[in-house]
Amino acid sequence: MEINQNPLELLTIKVQETVADTQNLASEIADKVEENAALVTSWIASAPSSIISAGTIAAEEAFKIAHNIRFENLPSNLQLKFARAGVRDGMRNVLEAAKVFESIPAQISAKGPEAVRNFCQDKDWSHIQSRVNGGGDEAANGIFEYFWVNRARGGKNMTAKELAAAKQVLAAAAFKAAVAEIVGAVAKGAIAAAVIELVFSILENSLLCVEGKITQSQLVEQVGTATAKAGIASGAITGILLTVCMLFPPIAGVLGAAAVPLAVAGIGLMGIRAWEIFCHGDRLFNITEQAQKFLGINEPIVEIKS
DSSP, X not given: OOOOOOHHHHHHHHHHHHHHHHHHHHHHHHHHHXXXXXXXXXXXXXXXXXXXXXXXXXXXXXXXXXXXXXGGGSOHHHHHHHHXXXXXXXXXXXXXXXXXXXXXXXXXXXXXXXXXXXXXXXXXXXXXXXXXXXXXSSGGGEEEEEHHHHHXXXXXXXXXXXXXXXXXXXXXXXXXXXXXXXXXXXXXHHHHHHHHHHHHHHHHHHHHHHTTSSOHHHHHHHHHHHHHHHHHHHHHHHHHHHHHHHHSTTHHHHHHTTHHHHHHHHHHHHHHHHHHHXXXXXXXXXXXXXXXXHHTOOOOOOOOOO
16 A cells, blocks of 8 residues: 655655755865865975976067067068068058068967068969959958969969968968977977976985985985976976967967066076075085085184173
8 A cells, every 4th residue: 555755745855865965966076176176286386397497488488479470570671571572563561561471370470580481482472363453462462372373373363262272371381380389399398397307306305315204216206206297297388378379379478578577486486495405405414514614614602791
């Protein structure tokens, strides 16, 4: 025989079950957040040089990018090249010449004048609407494409298919330049952080080994782990920052402005860490006292008057 449960009692049980499930879920989420936060904190604490190295190198690279993508920073011979590109008689004004330069993907110009020269070696600035059909020399009526394609077209207007092909060439060149720049910066960031961390980690762990707190095998393991973490973290952070700059070059100016304060902060943090290592070593080996004896410096004798 079936007993009908009180609806209110049934609802109360369901609410209690839901609250319990929600609390369990919240507890699991909190544990995961705490675990991940602890992992990130541990990672940063074990390799502080990675953050500073990555930030400084990325900021320096961003500063170069911000400088290179500006027309006024080009050498005068390159400025003249863009003023005369595709023009038979005379030359463009500075504003139009700058627009022609800016039609080159910023990812290419970001690498500097030499990269711009290499890009232009096998390309013409081609008229979309040909000159014989009334097209002008303004920057909006042209695009860079391979010179043999442009010259084979003669006096015809560029077709939609040809325009799309020229844009594809620019996109491919931009992607290649961006990847090369990012890979180079990642390698530089990883190496810089790894070298710095290697030096500091050897000093720190050697002192712990002298104290008997760790064995020689643990020393080697901890130095290797800290160095690898620093290199990987620095390379990853540098890569992320440079990827943002290469995808959105105008942002490079903002990040580039941080180069000096980041470098100062980095030197400061490295100085603090070096001082802590020195104090640790001084406690073990009386470095200060030995140095005073070597230099003939004696501590002043304080007379106590009765």
